[in-house]
Amino acid sequence: MSGAPLLSVTGLVTEFGVHGGVVPAVNGVSFDVYPGETVGIVGESGSGKSVTVMSALGLLPSTGRVVAGRADFGGRDLLALREQDLQHVRGKEIGLVFQDPMTALNPVMTVGAQVAEGLRRHQEGLTRRAAAARTVELLAEVGIPDPKRRARQYPHEFSGGMRQRAMIAIAMANRPRLIIADEPTTALDVTIQAQILDLLRRVQAETGAALMMITHDLGVIAEMTRRVIVMYAGRVVETADVDATFHAARHPYTRALLQSLPKLYHRVDELPAIGGQPPDPQHLPDGCAFRPRCTRSNGREACLTRPELFETGPGHRAACHFHAEAVEEEVSA
Incomplete structure (x- = not known):
């Protein structure tokens, strides 16, 4: 790829504290993501895919810590930023589609309020009325029917596919430069999965964002990505x-x-x-x-x-x- 990378992770090492010692979850990971490209990270469960991203974004649980490395994004080392500064990056410049929208969405807030929260946090001077109107537009853009009514509903009133669409609306709300999708089609049937992947492609085309796909599904990798990290x-x-x-x-x-x-095209009695x-x-x-x-x-x-x-x-x-x-x-x- 030509030009400077948008995200450059170098020598990342992450550990988790456990009873009697530490668990090395990420061991010297390095990779680049360039503006506008789609990169896939693939591997079995436990290979360190999600932990790598959570480390770079400062989203590790209290038992985890980054002990070495850099994560340069737009000229700043994310690992060196204070939490307050990281909060300005997350949601504005980097959008994250979490693996399980049911646990990522707040169950006691309406979906519309959660979309509007990100808009108002990162767009200074945006009024509640303007944020509510933009929220309805975003829900419509990601294919949620009757978005004005749906914005007043809670996550448990949405289907799995609709919750994932709402997560994508939150991720794209501020037109970020990088969208990270962590297992975005987990637990979805193949029809809804295809719709979500089409939606991610459309969002990327409209925003010009780079897209990182974290998955163990090689079919998703083949369909969506240009470059693969195993x-x-x-x-x-x-x-x-x-x-x-x-x-x-x-x-x-x-x-x-x-x-x-x-x-x-190849029939076998038993898969290797x-x-x-x-x-x-x-x-x-x-x-x-x-x-x-x-x-x-x-x-x-x-x-x-x-x-x-x-x-x-x-x-x-x-x-x-x-x-x-x-x-x-x-x-x-």
């Missing part, structure tokens, strides 16, 4: 454009994820599965964290040393000592 055990293990990720993946974890997807379990973050294996589950490693000594991200092609990096063997695997497949 995480495992709190680290970035591969990053590439979406075509290279799906057709020329170099890390065995990425390839294993792709092989576990059902394919309409990744053996074993994700590692305990308190007791990560020596070297490559994926080593105990990796069919490429096979006990090789090099895998006892943690691999850095190797450049495997233009804009393509993979954290595997034997990334070149992926080409042989493709030929023999």
Whole structure:
């Protein structure tokens, strides 16, 4: 990508305090997001996707803390900002669509009041009447029927898809430069999921915002993103454009994820599965964290040393000592 990144995360390390010690949840994560682009972060549950974003935005629970790294956004290190200053960034310059709108929305406030709250907080001099009118417009823009009446209702009166639409309205209210969508289609049926993804595309086109999609759904990644970041055990293990990720993946974890997807044109009796379990973050294996589950490693000594991200092609990096063997695997497949 040309030009300066909008968001640049460098060497991010996040820990959570637990009884008897600490759990390293994010281990040296670095990536860039450029203006107007769509980036996907993918990985199994517990890989550190959401924690990475929550760390950068100062939204960790009290047990979590960032111990190293930077998160530069528009020339400012978000990790160095006071909470008061961060509140001016969140909701105005960065919009966040939370994973579960039912718990993210305040159950004792009307949906309209929650949309208007963000408008008035970040737009000085906006009157209550003007905020209420703009709220109705936003709800209409995200496809909520009868928005004037719906604005007076509470979150429990909305369906799951409508709550997610309301979250998107809140995220886009102040036309942010970056929208982060954390599992935006979780627990939605495929029809509503398609509508939400279409809505996110439209919102991005209208606002010109960059979009980060955090998900474990590779179908969403293929449909929505231009560039993909694959995480495992709190680290970035591969990053590439979406075509290279799906057709020329170099890390065995990425390839294993792709092989576990059902394919309409290829009938099998049983889908391949990744053996074993994700590692305990308190007791990560020596070297490559994926080593105990990796069919490429096979006990090789090099895998006892943690691999850095190797450049495997233009804009393509993979954290595997034997990334070149992926080409042989493709030929023999």
